[in-house]
Amino acid sequence: MHPAPHPIAVRYNPVVPGLITAMGALTLIGGITLMSGIVGAGAIGFLLSGLISLLIGILQFTKPYCVYEPATGTLRLIDLFGYKDKIHGAPAGEHLYFNGRNLIRVTPQGAHLPVKTWTGHTEDLTRLFAALPYYPA
Numbered sequence: 261m262h263p264a265p266h267p268i269a270v271r272y273n274p275v276v277p278g279l280i281t282a283m284g285a286l287t288l289i290g291g292i293t294l295m296s297g298i299v300g301a302g303a304i305g306f307l308l309s310g311l312i313s314l315l316i317g318i319l320q321f322t323k324p325y326c327v328y329e330p331a332t333g334t335l336r337l338i339d340l341f342g343y344k345d346k347i348h349g350a351p352a353g354e355h356l357y358f359n360g361r362n363l364i365r366v367t368p369q370g371a372h373l374p375v376k377t378w379t380g381h382t383e384d385l386t387r388l389f390a391a392l393p394y395y396p397a
Contacts, residue, residue, distance in 0.1 A: 265331055268391055269324040270377075270384040277320030284313025316340060325380045330391050335365075335375070348375060358392040 288310030294303035319340045326337045333350035349356050353368040356375075363375040377385055 265391075268328045268330070268384070268388050270326045270328070270388055271381040272320045272323075272325045272379055273381050274321075276379050277317045279317075280313055280320065281317030284310050284315075284317055286310075287313060326377075326388075328388050328391060335363075337375075356392055357395045358389045360394070360396050363389070363392070 287306055291303045291306030291310050294306060323338055323340060326335055328335050328349075333356065335348040335356055337346040337348070339345050348354055348365045355366040357364055357366070363377050364372050365375055366372055380388075
């Protein structure tokens with residue numbers, strides 16, 4: 261009996277969470293600066309948006325963008341806050357394939373829809389594409 265292939269995790273491209281974290285830090289610093297100045301209470305929005313942006317950036321650094329399980333043909337797009345992952349592939353009655361440019365899912369109705377992968381790490385996406393069937397566009 262052969263062991264089941266390991267799931268393929270695709271991390272976020274480090275540029276995306278880096279930008280979000282940096283912008284969150286700048287917004288937080290701006291909010292702190294406004295809080296110490298004349299504006300005072302008007303800086304609460306800057307503080308909250310800076311904290312939320314920092315949280316999202318940190319979660320993107322720690323959680324994968326998606327996980328593909330070759331044994332079941334399931335692609336899970338991970339929700340950052342853990343509320344609800346998007347599931348594509350066999351459990352949703354869909355087929356996944358790579359057409360040379362995009363990851364495509366074929367719905368039960370026959371529609372060919374691309375899956376967004378632009379935020380994924382390039383090396384991890386290459387491993388994912390290699391595990392999928394290839395049908396040229």
